[in-house]
Amino acid sequence: MAKRPIYWRKSSLLEEHKSLGGLGMRNIESINHAMLFNQAWRMKTCPNLLVSRVFSGKYPSTWFENSISGRRVNAASWGARSIMKSVSSMKGGIRRTVGNGEATSITDHVWVGDNRIKFKEHSSFVGTKPTWVSELKCSNHSWNASSVWSLFQSSTARRILAIHTSNRGTQDGWDWSQSSTGAYSIKSGYWFHKNTGKVEENTVSQFWSLWWKANMFPKWKIFIWKVINNAIPTKQNLRRRHIDVSPACVFCGKEESLAHLFRDCELSMRVWKSCSLGINGLAAVETHVGSWVKNFLLYFLNQDGNSGHRVVFFSSILWSIWLHRNECVFKGTKASAVTVLELARQWMSRWEVSHCLNDKVRITTTSPNKAWSWQVGVHSQGDMILIEVDGAWKCKGDYGDGRWSAAAGWRISRSGVEIKTGAQKVLASSPIQAEAMVVLLAL
Numbered sequence: 136m137a138k139r140p141i142y143w144r145k146s147s148l149l150e151e152h153k154s155l156g157g158l159g160m161r162n163i164e165s166i167n168h169a170m171l172f173n174q175a176w177r178m179k180t181c182p183n184l185l186v187s188r189v190f191s192g193k194y195p196s197t198w199f200e201n202s203i204s205g206r207r208v209n210a211a212s213w214g215a216r217s218i219m220k221s222v223s224s225m226k227g228g229i230r231r232t233v234g235n236g237e238a239t240s241i242t243d244h245v246w247v248g249d250n251r252i253k254f255k256e257h258s259s260f261v262g263t264k265p266t267w268v269s270e271l272k273c274s275n276h277s278w279n280a281s282s283v284w285s286l287f288q289s290s291t292a293r294r295i296l297a298i299h300t301s302n303r304g305t306q307d308g309w310d311w312s313q314s315s316t317g318a319y320s321i322k323s324g325y326w327f328h329k330n331t332g333k334v335e336e337n338t339v340s341q342f343w344s345l346w347w348k349a350n351m352f353p354k355w356k357i358f359i360w361k362v363i364n365n366a367i368p369t370k371q372n373l374r375r376r377h378i379d380v381s382p383a384c385v386f387c388g389k390e391e392s393l394a395h396l397f398r399d400c401e402l403s404m405r406v407w408k409s410c411s412l413g414i415n416g417l418a419a420v421e422t423h424v425g426s427w428v429k430n431f432l433l434y435f436l437n438q439d440g441n442s443g444h445r446v447v448f449f450s451s452i453l454w455s456i457w458l459h460r461n462e463c464v465f466k467g468t469k470a471s472a473v474t475v476l477e478l479a480r481q482w483m484s485r486w487e488v489s490h491c492l493n494d495k496v497r498i499t500t501t502s503p504n505k506a507w508s509w510q511v512g513v514h515s516q517g518d519m520i521l522i523e524v525d526g527a528w529k530c531k532g533d534y535g536d537g538r539w540s541a542a543a544g545w546r547i548s549r550s551g552v553e554i555k556t557g558a559q560k561v562l563a564s565s566p567i568q569a570e571a572m573v574v575l576l577a578l
């Protein structure tokens with residue numbers, strides 16, 4: 136009979152992000168898509184590379200756009216087809232950056248925010264509705280504000296008008312909406328692909344976010360994850376998977392379950408009572424052992440920070456109970472609460488040594504900070520033009536639908552004498568954009 140491994144937990148849990156209670160293991164399909172899309176993105180954004188030229192020579196040069204709109208290319212190789220398929224599976228994260236707007240479709244492309252936009256239902260616009268973004272612009276490349284206001288809901292219109300337009304008529308480009316810089320990374324692509332089509336929004340668990348940052352042996356972190364998720368080969372768990380072992384606890388003879396072994400067994404209770412944490416296991420028999428462990432650790436993490444002694448000591452006791460249990464099962468050692476406590480103490484001192492070592496390494500490797508300042512040009516005492524700028528940006532309420540207002544103010548002076556001042560209301564969808572606009576205006 137072929138040996139099949141025991142699966143303690145579903146792969147979907149293991150692949151969940153660490154902050155959501157999973158182990159962050161990579162899903163092979165998603166990582167494959169993310170890496171294929173990396174190739175596609177590279178060829179699209181660097182058209183002068185040899186590989187890009189070969190690819191768009193062999194296949195229609197619009198292969199990227201075709202893949203987004205779902206049009207197949209005939210007689211493509213397996214590799215090329217996979218690359219094109221990855222583009223269509225990632226299309227939700229691809230955004231248009233507007234230059235002259237001639238290649239950007241108003242309703243088919245994502246170019247305002249993270250979603251496609253729609254025309255207003257009852258618009259006062261006369262004539263046929265425009266298709267391309269360039270049709271929303273005036274001849275001098277600025278927005279045709281009156282048609283934008285008449286075609287779209289006011290929140291959408293405000294966001295459109297806040298898009299800065301270049302007056303050089305540059306071509307439309309692509310960017311990746313899942314990163315702040317617009318550049319694609321396999322990591323962001325991976326999580327984007329993995330979470331596409333997920334209906335429920337998972338809430339980030341405070342415990343897990345803190346736990347993975349705790350200053351602790353990595354094997355303990357995984358061990359505690361297993362305890363909380365009941366993924367430990369206790370006798371009860373083994374019997375559930377039809378493995379013929381005696382159900383008796385090696386310490387006391389009752390049935391060995393996760394809760395019994397780590398908390399409810401007489402021996403474990405004695406250990407918990409006599410350790411310096413002063414935990415009474417009897418008071419908690421009703422609680423699920425996973426939540427019991429989680430609650431204590433979360434309490435210690437919140438109280439003492441991520442390298443507190445109590446967190447480590449609590450974990451080291453759980454670890455020592457498990458080690459001692461294995462000694463008794465496999466080597467026939469005599470069960471004793473004193474041995475468990477002694478083991479826990481030894482592991483604590485090991486942790487302390489490694490902790491101090493880590494601190495020492497950290498001190499010796501930190502180089503003194505270089506001053507974050509530099510000088511451009513020649514410093515002169517004479518004629519100096521000083522431009523002071525400030526942008527203000529305010530979001531009204533938590534609507535997130537573009538109810539913001541922004542203003543810019545600037546002052547230019549030469550050798551201390553004021554030459555010009557100005558202030559203006561601007562349309563900007565973020566504080567950074569407001570600050571950038573005022574610099575542009577002042578210049």
Ligand SMILES: [Zn+2]
Nearest residue numbers: 384386387400
């Ligand atoms: Zn027992």
